[in-house]
Amino acid sequence: MKIEAVDFFYLAMPEITDEADGSQDALLVRVAGGGEVGWGECEASPLVSIAAFICPMSHGVCRPVGAAVLGQRLESPADIARIAAQVAYDSMDLLQAPHTFSGVEMALWDLLGKKTSEPVWRLLGYERCFAKQAYASQLFGDTPQQTLERARLARAAGFVAVKFGWGPIGRADPKSDREQFLAAREGLGREATLLIDAGQIWRDDVDAAAARLPDLESIQALWLEEPFNAGALSAYAALAKRSPKVKLAAGEAAHNTAMAEHMMLYGGIGFVQIDTGRIGGIGPAKAIADAAAARGITFVNHTFTSHLALSASLQPYAGLEGHRLCEYPFSPKTLALAITANHLTPNPVGEVSAPDKPGLGMDVDLSRLKPYLQAVDISVNGQSLYRTPDLIQ
Amino acid sequence: MKIEAVDFFYLAMPEITDEADGSQDALLVRVAGGGEVGWGECEASPLVSIAAFICPMSHGVCRPVGAAVLGQRLESPADIARIAAQVAYDSMDLLQAPHTFSGVEMALWDLLGKKTSEPVWRLLGYERCFAKQAYASQLFGDTPQQTLERARLARAAGFVAVKFGWGPIGRADPKSDREQFLAAREGLGREATLLIDAGQIWRDDVDAAAARLPDLESIQALWLEEPFNAGALSAYAALAKRSPKVKLAAGEAAHNTAMAEHMMLYGGIGFVQIDTGRIGGIGPAKAIADAAAARGITFVNHTFTSHLALSASLQPYAGLEGHRLCEYPFSPKTLALAITANHLTPNPVGEVSAPDKPGLGMDVDLSRLKPYLQAVDISVNGQSLYRTPDLIQ
DSSP states (O other), rough: OOEEEEEEEEEEEOOSSSSOGGGGGGEEEEEEETTEEEEEEEEEEHHHHHHHHHOOOBBBBBBOOGGTTTTOSSSSSHHHHHHHHHHHTTTOOTTTHHHHHHHHHHHHHHHHHHHHHHHHHTTTTTTTTOOOOEEEEEEESSHHHHHHHHHHHHTTTSSSEEEEETTOOOTTHHHHHHHHHHHHHHHOSSSSEEEEEETTTTTTOOOHHHHTTHHHHHHHEEEEEEEEEETOOOHHHHHEEEEEEESSEHHHHTTSSHHHHHHHHHHHOSSEEEEETTSHHHHHHHHHHHHHHHHTTTEEOOEEEEEEEOOOOGGGGGTTTTOOOOEEEESHHHHHTTTTTTTOOOTTSSSOOOOOSTTOOOOOOGGGGGGGGGEEEETTTTTEEEEEOOOOO | BOOOOEEEEEOSSOOOOOOOOOOGGGEEEEEEEEEEEEEEESSOOHHHHHHHHOOOOOOBBBHHHHGGTTOOOSSSSHHHHHHHHHHHHHHOOOTHHHHHHHHHHHHHHHHHHHHEEEBBHHHOOOOOOOOEEEEEEEEOSSHHHHHHHHHHHHHHHOOOOEEETTTTTTOOHHHHHHHHHHHHHHHHHHSSSSEEEEETTTTTTTHHHHHHHHHHTTTTTTEEEEEEOOOOOOHHHHHHHHHHEEEEEEOOOOOOOHHHHHHHHSSSOOOEEEEHHHHHHHHHHHHHHHHHHHTOEEEEEEOOOEEEEEEEEGGGTTOTOOEEEEESSSOHHHHHHHHHHHHOOOOOOOOOOOOOOSBBBOOOOGGGGGBBBOOOEEEETTEEEOOOOSSSS
């Protein structure tokens, strides 16, 4: 089939706060071809990612993403890889391109899966799809008491693994952080897996991060996530050496496979976290899952938004039995839940699996998205380059 | 003073071709404060970079670039660094942000220099500004004969160093490339410095690049630039080991200091090429110049557009006497030349210097830009977020 159309739907909550909650808006992508549609989702900044699909060409290697996608043939996974390579080369000087293409690429897999009646994980070469232990991913409360209550809620909802991130961590002294850590552990009880996400707060300050290690060890945190900014490889390596018990986790910012590989090769991390909505989609994420497995590093998805994004993020490591954890958006905004009619609900032992259905196996529910739709209009010299399509076509 | 306004002017040639010629469009930035204006230029994709300045916030660390710039205090270089750090953190999930901020940051230096009556290189801490050997940077011809003629033209114009890049190189067999290389050397004569730019054509294929090394040695190329894509550090390192005579040059794609540092640390390059219009501006470029000097790697600017961008790209290493080469746009499009009323013309021995004038020392000539101005209009939900300002205000 031919890729006939690519449409974007910018969705947002009525109010956007400065919380580090990425589920407050979304960029949904619909790809049409051969009488079928596929769905994907870009992470993040919807308006900018739309612009990168439709912008005028600047020169030969700064072309809009759309130029390498529209009209292309799509019959097999090799076609997706070919299109991805063309985007990477033709848009090498267009920085936003990988974020834009990530959602498009997901939608290409979804479309191909639907046309061939295969789940994406099978198209990726996996024979089996293993259930993953869902960890409830959420933000720290403003106070330790709030964090304690959120921990109890997650346990009451059946989660045996929970992550707390961002919020006040690193913004005051180590003692304040300790109170948050202790509250999280207290709320979870002794058995649950506890993960801590520092949200890059120490930039590249190894000592500041290391000052928290004794407390992270005492609460038996499995990992410390993103203590530093995404490029601070030597800071990661230095902290990893000082932290034999609490492993480091990072990688969500990777917008190509090289960045994730460098984090594994030079950063000393124990867990590599990949956002299929940023790294260029499912294909690059699968390449990192394979590379992680070969190195003894554990692959984990990075997902804080919809169940469409969650399904996409489960595909790349669905067949890797030993890579057990899955980030599960615990309290996303209503918008994120409205994107799909079906949801990947954890089973009684707190596990989720990539759907055993064609494509990504998620039913996008356009009728529920109308309240969130942002009407975008971009024109150059009076000529409209992009206008939000009607939701129902 | 306060940063009162930031305006963008998207400029383009009437026709944009698929040549790898980045001077076909430009995004000019004007920052106003304290009764003065400063000018900068973003590389590349004007429409997308504008969108990253004005887009609605997605969440706490995916804010528009403008949020961290407008209304800020600007009294000293430390203020520019503080604003840059805030953009880096608050827009960490907005991939295009560094390209957008690069032009803004240049304009902040220009504004600060004008207000303090100091050239930017002095604000950066340099006592002296050393002349650089300008190399005429241009594309390979479609045929060896065309390349030979371009080489002769550059020599006739007084250049003693010339770079050829992109075009047919790597697209056929090594023998075809050899003919291009020989033509370039023949046109230049034996004495001139010759540089070759492969434009990432071999992606990460070390053997394909290595197949060209004997010919590059025989024409005495000083460097081979960007044989691989920007993240292929291990391919760079492998080729560097196989190429004792022809040094590798790379770094133009770096959109933060970490990327450039990784290229120096892990890629085995001899020359690090920084585009101040991509890496986040003049401050980060200066940090890489210092790091390069400390490692015995030579810093070179990457500039293929206007003389405003050229002045900005000269500042970060103006005071480093041993870092002698300067990329000089040899045949840019008329648009690029029209951006400034004054130009950095090489002296009789082919040298250029950063101006010894306040700020960047370039006079932006708005009156000549009208034919190139692209009127952009971006709205969300009927509310205009960006509209191209009038050229003359």
